[in-house]
Amino acid sequence: xxxxxLPKGRLGDKVYHLLDQAxxxxxxxxxxxxxxxxxxxxxxxxxxxxxxxxxxxYVEKGVADIGVCGKxxxxxxxxxxxxxxxLGFGRCSMAVAAPEGFQENPRKRLRxxxxxxxxxxxxxxxxxxxxxxxxxxxxxxxxxxxxxxxxIVDIVxxxxxxKENHLTVIDRFMDISARLIVNRSSYRFKEKEISTLVDRLxxxxxxx
Amino acid sequence: xxxxxxxxQERLEIELSLLFTENGFNRIKLSQFDExxxxxxxxxxxxxxxxxxxxxxxxxxxxxxxxxxLSVLKQAAYQPExxxxxxxxxxxxxxxxxxxxxxxxxxxxxxxxxxxxxSQESSVLMLAQKALMLLPVDTVLVLSHMDFxxxxxxxxSLREEDQIDVLHLISRKNRSDLEKFxxxxxxxxxxxxxxxxxxxxxxxxxxxxxxxxxLIQYPDLFSACLELIALSRMLxxxxxxxxxxxxxxxxxxxxxxxxxxxxxxxxxRDYVLSGGRYDRLARQFMxxxxxxxxxxxxxxxxxxxxxxxxxx
Numbered sequence: 001x002x003x004x005x006l007p008k009g010r011l012g013d014k015v016y017h018l019l020d021q022a023x024x025x026x027x028x029x030x031x032x033x034x035x036x037x038x039x040x041x042x043x044x045x046x047x048x049x050x051x052x053x054x055x056x057x058y059v060e061k062g063v064a065d066i067g068v069c070g071k072x073x074x075x076x077x078x079x080x081x082x083x084x085x086x087l088g089f090g091r092c093s094m095a096v097a098a099p100e101g102f103q104e105n106p107r108k109r110l111r112x113x114x115x116x117x118x119x120x121x122x123x124x125x126x127x128x129x130x131x132x133x134x135x136x137x138x139x140x141x142x143x144x145x146x147x148x149x150x151x152i153v154d155i156v157x158x159x160x161x162x163k164e165n166h167l168t169v170i171d172r173f174m175d176i177s178a179r180l181i182v183n184r185s186s187y188r189f190k191e192k193e194i195s196t197l198v199d200r201l202x203x204x205x206x207x208x
Numbered sequence: 209x210x211x212x213x214x215x216x217q218e219r220l221e222i223e224l225s226l227l228f229t230e231n232g233f234n235r236i237k238l239s240q241f242d243e244x245x246x247x248x249x250x251x252x253x254x255x256x257x258x259x260x261x262x263x264x265x266x267x268x269x270x271x272x273x274x275x276x277x278l279s280v281l282k283q284a285a286y287q288p289e290x291x292x293x294x295x296x297x298x299x300x301x302x303x304x305x306x307x308x309x310x311x312x313x314x315x316x317x318x319x320x321x322x323x324x325x326x327s328q329e330s331s332v333l334m335l336a337q338k339a340l341m342l343l344p345v346d347t348v349l350v351l352s353h354m355d356f357x358x359x360x361x362x363x364x365s366l367r368e369e370d371q372i373d374v375l376h377l378i379s380r381k382n383r384s385d386l387e388k389f390x391x392x393x394x395x396x397x398x399x400x401x402x403x404x405x406x407x408x409x410x411x412x413x414x415x416x417x418x419x420x421x422x423l424i425q426y427p428d429l430f431s432a433c434l435e436l437i438a439l440s441r442m443l444x445x446x447x448x449x450x451x452x453x454x455x456x457x458x459x460x461x462x463x464x465x466x467x468x469x470x471x472x473x474x475x476x477r478d479y480v481l482s483g484g485r486y487d488r489l490a491r492q493f494m495x496x497x498x499x500x501x502x503x504x505x506x507x508x509x510x511x512x513x514x515x516x517x518x519x520x
Binding site: 060061062078080081082083084085086126175183184185188189191 | 305346380388452474479
């Protein structure tokens with residue numbers, strides 16, 4: 001049996017649609033209701049419905065063999081997993097943004113607001129830039145507007161929210177999209193089942 | 209002595225000790241701490257492991273051992289024998305990525321240091337496979353080889369942090385980001401093809417043999433595959449104890465060369481056994497022995513806990 005961790009919400013709906021097209025949908029969809037664990041004995045698949053941010057943890061710890069989550073979640077969690085497939089949807093970027101006209105002062109410690117502290121740390125550490133990180137859980141764009149920080153590191157899709165708050169992108173440094181991730185140990189014992197699933201998903205992606 | 213009084217982990221430790229002793233390995237006992245300088249000098253080998261340090265009354269800085277191999281090599285450098293075959297059962301002290309606190313983990317493993325010879329790999333791999341076969345679950349021994357990468361001139365022309373990125377992407381089997389990275393770094397087409405080909409080289413030795421024809425234009429990859437297939441054929445294997453070749457298994461080239469391998473046990477979330485050839489590291493300790501070859505492996509008993517962790 002393969003255990004798949006599916007993210008709940010908008011991304012999860014897209015993932016489920018793709019899995020369904022590839023022949024991995026639930027056999028008895030009407031029985032799902034509000035269950036968080038769904039066993040499909042016929043297809044020998046167990047689905048776990050979890051918060052998107054937790055998918056990488058479930059897979060890394062081997063509770064799930066496979067999962068789907070954004071590249072941002074994988075990098076932020078530092079999960080040591082195989083990334084077998086870029087599913088191509090949920091595309092956006094991780095970027096540094098600052099108020100329009102911002103001039104960085106290299107003699108000053110940079111203040112950075114972010115929900116993705118590990119990614120931001122890695123970014124500035126690679127560049128040898130002294131920075132202070134302030135962890136926020138939402139409305140990150142507010143931080144430089146109110147003078148809490150100089151810049152933000154956050155996900156940028158269309159850039160509309162940034163524009164409305166008079167912020168501008170300084171550096172888009174990471175491409176984000178939904179990834180199929182696999183536990184390293186599970187891959188060794190269920191290689192055939194996992195490879196078949198990956199091949200079927202690849203076919204579906206190429207058709208789309 | 210009533211062995212039933214022992215926990216499964218204790219029995220496994222005894223069985224592994226017997227296996228290593230029967231194969232000519234002598235127990236080595238190490239201090240739990242060593243001079244900080246030893247670990248600091250070889251920090252890259254320790255993959256950036258944080259160390260628990262302390263100062264003795266004379267002001268000398270020490271660290272609780274984050275790794276056993278360095279301490280073994282330090283001792284080996286002062287031994288007159290040409291062939292050193294030792295096994296150890298020791299604790300290592302590392303920062304847990306999950307809890308961000310220091311934890312002690314028990315390792316049991318072997319090191320074989322002698323003049324480099326062709327039988328070193330097969331005999332050590334044989335022991336690794338026999339060690340895995342002592343476990344009460346299905347196991348997979350995964351083999352890989354670093355020489356094809358070691359001989360890749362384009363790879364060596366990269367800055368160290370870019371080399372780390374390439375190794376990281378290969379080890380994750382992350383084809384899409386590897387393609388983007390290689391394109392961004394203007395990787396020549398032949399190297400580009402070879403590095404992506406690596407991601408397809410996974411499967412049983414028989415399935416890798418079937419792919420050999422497609423590798424003729426990559427002589428280093430081709431000969432590495434041949435070597436691994438030949439080695440795998442010398443090892444005992446069955447449906448419950450399989451051998452797999454997977455070139456996405458990579459490690460730092462600063463210290464490792466040639467064969468590397470990992471063992472997996474069903475029910476354990478991570479690899480339970482890890483080893484490989486580390487001639488470069490050994491020669492740093494024994495510069496007068498240019499032809500010295502070193503190879504070893506260790507089992508992590510804490511990772512094995514789900515299958516042997518119960519007490520009486």
